[in-house]
Amino acid sequence: MSSVELAIGGMTCASCANRIEKKLNRMPGVEASVNYATEKATVLLPAGTDVAEAIAVVEKTGYTASLPDPEPPAAQEDPVTSAAGRRLAVSAVLGLPVLLLSMVPALQFTNWQWLAFALTSPVVVWGAWPFHRAAFLGARHGAATMDTLISLGVAAAYATSVASLFFGDAGMPGMHMELSLLGSSGDELYLEVAAVVTVFVLAGRYLEARARRRSGAALRALLAVGAKDVGVLRDGSEVRVPVADLRVGEHFVVRPGETVATDGTVLEGASAVDLSVVTGESVPVEVGAGDDVVGGTVNAGGRLVVRATRVGADTQLARIGRMVEQAQSGKAAAQRLADRVSGIFVPVVLVGAAATLVGWLLAGAPVTEALTIAVAVLVIACPCALGLATPTALLVGTGRGAQLGILVKGPEALESTRRVDTVVLDKTGTVTTGRMALVATVPAAGVSEEDLLRVAGALEDASEHPVGRAIAAGARSRVTLPPVSGVEASAGAGIAGTVEEVPVRAGRPAWVGVEVPDDLAAALTDAESAGRTAVLVAAGGRALGVLAVADTVRDSSRDAVAGFRALGLSPVLLTGDNERTARAVADTVGVEDVVAEVRPEDKVAHVRRLQSQGKVVAVVGDGVNDAAALATADLGIAMGSGTDVAIEAGDLTLVRADLTAAVDAVRLSRRTLATIRGNLFWAFAYNVAALPVAAAGLLNPVVAAAAMAFSSVFVVSNSLRLRAFR
Structure with a gap:
């Protein structure tokens, strides 16, 4: 099978992502995951299936799909200057006077309602067009999305007002009304509902888009640090060429202040190299002939001549970027449950809104009042926040981790950190x-x-x-x-x-x-x-x-062991060295449980023995002989200074050779998972608490729209707090 990544366009909510994912997964042998926050789909295609077929399925569903633009993410359009921002600005300018005219009787001059109608119409037609279009596309494919709820709510409020203006008494001169924030006022015009609901939802989407962009800023910054050109030594002279033209084995020059173009080995010169972009370490590291350097780091000292050992997609920086993107495309178990709930939520809400309308009519309420209450139910029920709960927290958490030299392979690793109670430490290359x-x-x-x-x-x-x-x-x-x-x-x-x-x-x-x-x-x-x-x-x-x-022994190992204990983890030192050597190291770092003279093939058996005792085991290692134990453990933490085999087997990878990074990795993973769970709780709680209030007629659609927009912004803002993790 081959894996491809598609950029998806036209999604407006988590329901859109769910629908695309379902359509792709119905293709024979295809496995797909669609991420609303990153607007990307990761698709595993079986042999013989072309990517064009997957793109065609997405387009038939009513959305756009394409292979990602080679332009770096940092060059993409900022939401501040996007069409969404302009649509919000125009709608807000037109909608605010409508709200004031409807709310303040003193401002209601003769025939004010016709001015309100003139100002509301462009907002409902042009401002809310993204919702109407998405709702139409969904209906055409037999599906209802969150945009269906918004579109129906806005259209119902506007249509009722138009009917009252043209066929009722609301168009008569001298007509007055007041706005009630705690439910319907029983008035005949709901233009302010149609206009302000549109503005609030647009504002929520706009702020959400900005926040989502901020949440991915760490990864964009990471991928943008690479050098653009490089001085290559060819035929005895230095030639400046684009980095893409650099080949393995070629010698290139790195002057003071320049970015190291690609991974390589120093041949001449000595300098201090700033590794902070890759490892999170703020102190430059001294390098000389024979030492390895990483592409994207900065030469802080003298001139270096380096032999390229990896280029392009094989470099450490590129591999870090891929690992972070893969982690951000995953879904935690709690989010998968939320996706299933939101998939049936919209049809249930439509039925509930209709039942609310019928119920109030049977109770003797006026048609306009019953319709307004049904509109409030439609608007307040939008579970947008559910679709953002996991992706935004993963975006921020994994991006921040990459800045600190901690790579998380996916949500499953986050969930494992919560349950781990024992950490097995390899001695050589890990503790030492x-x-x-x-x-x-x-x-x-x-x-x-x-x-x-x-x-x-x-x-x-x-x-x-x-x-x-x-x-x-x-x-x-x-x-x-x-x-x-x-x-x-x-x-x-x-x-x-x-x-x-x-x-x-x-x-x-x-x-x-x-x-x-x-x-x-x-x-x-x-x-x-x-x-x-x-x-x-x-x-x-x-x-x-x-x-x-x-x-x-690494200087940081004793602090790391203390850090593991503070997190509730019991450390175990596992090594092939003799008992005397192992005990000496264990005493130095403060580990009491030592297992010495263990052959590489026995490490897996020891991990399984601990698991059979009911322990949830994390393994920290760096060598080929640790790979099987890393894969067997409930959580594998690979030291990035180790072998590629160990790194591939691990769930978390530490780019910097420092055991305290493993403590930070567990802390960050737990904090990210806690943020995801907090997001999901508040998103669910919001819907569960607000729906009965709206159905009881105690919530005006304007307030419902503001609350719905706030819930999405809250979830994203809560995720952004992970940027401050230290």
């Missing part, structure tokens, strides 16, 4: 950096620390072993290394060579083969007890000292 480092230096009596580092660093500088590289790097940062010759390595034992014409050996004490003084023996024991790798160094047959190397 995954890189060996020199952590302790113990020279023998009469030997300076500098001399020990000079000799050991020079010898290990020729080693390819991770322990040797760690010693060499630690020594090089503090002393100047002399030359070495005659290097010979013994696998699993140590390395020997000649430094400044003196034979030197470094490795396991038994292999080094010299007498070990008591102080160095104690240092060896202490290092091994702490789970570190201890290296004995000897020169000329005499012990010079002990060096301890370890996979260093």
Whole structure:
């Protein structure tokens, strides 16, 4: 199957999205999800089905569909200057005098009603045209939408007023009326209802469109940060070309202040790179030859020459954008229930409005009063807010997450975070950096620390072993290394060579083969007890000292473990290392439950064992050996510094290599889910509470229209609060 994304036009409410989704899903083998907030449809097409067929189905349903415009989202028209804004402005200018004339008897001059009729007619015909058109298209396809309710309500109020003006006594000079906000006043003209309902609904749609655009601002900003052109080194000279022309393997230049054009590896130069756009980190990171850089980040220091390793859709920034968009197109379980409810809600409301009209007529109410109450029922019932509850919260939450270096794959991941009570932490590369480092230096009596580092660093500088590289790097940062010759390595034992014409050996004490003084023996024991790798160094047959190397714990890991506990999660350290090393790391970060010496294939079994005990398990990992456990867990959190396999298996991805980001991810996910649930509650509560009030004749259609518009704006505004998440 192939997945395509379609831009949908003409949707005015969640019912429209539901109808399109149903039509697409009726195609053989097609799976579709339509998002009203993003105005996009994600469609899975089976082999042999062309995208043109899906577009044709959408168009037959009464809407437009097309492949997304390649123009970046930031270039799209702003709703402030759109046709909707102009339609609202004109309707408001015409509708306000109608409301004032109808409400204030002192303003009602002779034949004022005819001026009100003249001002209302363009509002009802032109201003409300989007509602009438959508209602007509729905009726033509045998469906009723929220626009059907609005169109019928406005048309009924206007038609009743026209009948009273032309065929009743309302057109007579000297006619006066007053507006009652608590139900119908029993007056014969309802022009203010037709005009003001239209204005309020247009205002709600306009504010909703602006808010929806703001809710997607984080993703648009993320996708717009890429460089537009780049200086490529070709045939010995620098050539400025569009980024689209850059190819994998080519060398390009990044000057101070420029944006890194694409993912690559630094070949020349050293600089500080601002990663905030990708990871959310505010502190620039130092890079040099051999280090990787990410496209979209900013060079804050010196000139760099970089070899492109990924371009176009394969870059990390592009993958982040895709993951965020995919998450925003999903639906939480609560929203799927709301969609089913809203799908049958409109026909039920139409029947309810008709029953209300008949009921009031049978009770002896005048036709005009009964009709006004029915109109209030039609207007107040529009469940627009239901359709916005999940999409807007997802738009804002996932967009904010992307800014902070947290990628959420979809609503299912959000729902999982609410239930998780146990978090399993992989040690290497997750709690620790995954890189060996020199952590302790113990020279023998009469030997300076500098001399020990000079000799050991020079010898290990020729080693390819991770322990040797760690010693060499630690020594090089503090002393100047002399030359070495005659290097010979013994696998699993140590390395020997000649430094400044003196034979030197470094490795396991038994292999080094010299007498070990008591102080160095104690240092060896202490290092091994702490789970570190201890290296004995000897020169000329005499012990010079002990060096301890370890996979260093991330600075943030202890705070992260405390953060997990604060969220009600029980941390478990899971590692293939020996018990002593694992316990040392666990004690450092504050984890009590340790499972050591676990083979990669056993990690899944341990996760399942926890699940069988009734625990809801999250796994945080970064390597290929963590992928199966990430996929098995109720919630998989992949460190973005890890392998692509681990990232694909995770539900949440942390772009920055910082375990506190996992705490932030859980917090953000829970906050987003809470916002979705809050939105749905208030949307449902609004309809449930308002309908009986309107049916009882206690709500004027004007007030109903204002309340309906406010409910949608409230839901979107509530979602926008997620932008302030820290």
